[in-house]
Amino acid sequence: MAILGSLLLPLGLFLCLGLLCSPASCISHNGNCMLFNKVIVATCSGIHANPNVYKSNTVYTVSVPVNKNITSVILRAIDQDNSLIGSWQKADKYCSSSVLYHMKSRYSKLFEAKWVSPSFMNITTVELQVFTVDLHNVARVSFKILRRNAKSLANRAFLSPMRDAIQILLVFLTSKLLF
Ligand SMILES: *[C@@H]1O[C@H](CO)[C@@H](O)[C@H](O)[C@H]1NC(C)=O
Ligand SMILES: *[C@@H]1O[C@H](CO)[C@@H](O)[C@H](O)[C@H]1NC(C)=O
Numbered sequence: 001m002a003i004l005g006s007l008l009l010p011l012g013l014f015l016c017l018g019l020l021c022s023p024a025s026c027i028s029h030n031g032n033c034m035l036f037n038k039v040i041v042a043t044c045s046g047i048h049a050n051p052n053v054y055k056s057n058t059v060y061t062v063s064v065p066v067n068k069n070i071t072s073v074i075l076r077a078i079d080q081d082n083s084l085i086g087s088w089q090k091a092d093k094y095c096s097s098s099v100l101y102h103m104k105s106r107y108s109k110l111f112e113a114k115w116v117s118p119s120f121m122n123i124t125t126v127e128l129q130v131f132t133v134d135l136h137n138v139a140r141v142s143f144k145i146l147r148r149n150a151k152s153l154a155n156r157a158f159l160s161p162m163r164d165a166i167q168i169l170l171v172f173l174t175s176k177l178l179f
Contacts, residue, residue: 033074033095036139039131045142047130049115054126054146057119059089061112062144064130068106074098074131074139075113079123086126089114098131124148 046065051058064073076098079085084097091099091113101113117126126146131139 033093033098033100034072034133034139035137036131036133037137039139039141042140042142045130045144047128047142047144049128049144049146052146053150054117054123054148056117056121056123058117060115060117060146062115062128062130063110063112064132064142066103066108066111066132069134070103070111070132071135072103072133073101073111073113074133075101075115076129077115077117078127078129080125085123086115086117089116098129 048063050061050063062075066073072092075088075091076084077086077088088094088099092102093100101111103111111132115128117123124147128144128146129141130143131141133139
């Protein structure tokens with residue numbers, strides 16, 4: 001997948017350029033994934049990634065607990081510089097800074113998606129961000145950190161860039177509504 005060669009734009013701008021889609025397909029794929037009525041930061045994420053350490057050019061299975069109220073799941077992956085990285089497979093919608101999957105069955109207990117990490121070697125930390133969106137358009141956001149070595153439990157250093165990223169995302173989604 002030819003992606004993410006030179007991501008120099010800050011988050012929140014129009015990130016189409018070679019990111020989640022090629023320029024040709026961007027025309028149909030860009031646009032906001034969804035507007036939320038409310039975003040709640042989930043205290044206990046329940047996200048699993050397999051493998052659970054970061055490796056280049058690897059297919060990850062990302063799973064998230066869901067319930068019958070969840071209508072869609074929105075995902076993104078960012079590196080230590082807050083750049084969007086990798087590619088999500090078979091999403092229903094490829095938006096400018098995230099991808100969206102519709103829940104196919106109300107009876108699912110676990111949602112799964114495949115993410116492919118980029119091949120370049122300079123990534124040390126990846127944060128997977130998961131928004132589960134319910135019937136009332138309320139999103140619960142949770143996070144999973146993947147690090148290159150096995151010390152993958154200390155998430156705290158990442159908290160503030162992560163908050164920034166959410167804010168930027170929300171501003172971005174809101175601005176998409178207005179235009
Ligand atoms: C990693 O390398 C790629 C390709 O050279 C570059 O575009 C990207 O900005 C780099 N990322 C980091 C986190 O250094
Ligand atoms: C689903 O939504 C209903 C009505 O809003 C609520 O009563 C119920 O607790 C929710 N179930 C779950 C598992 O969140």
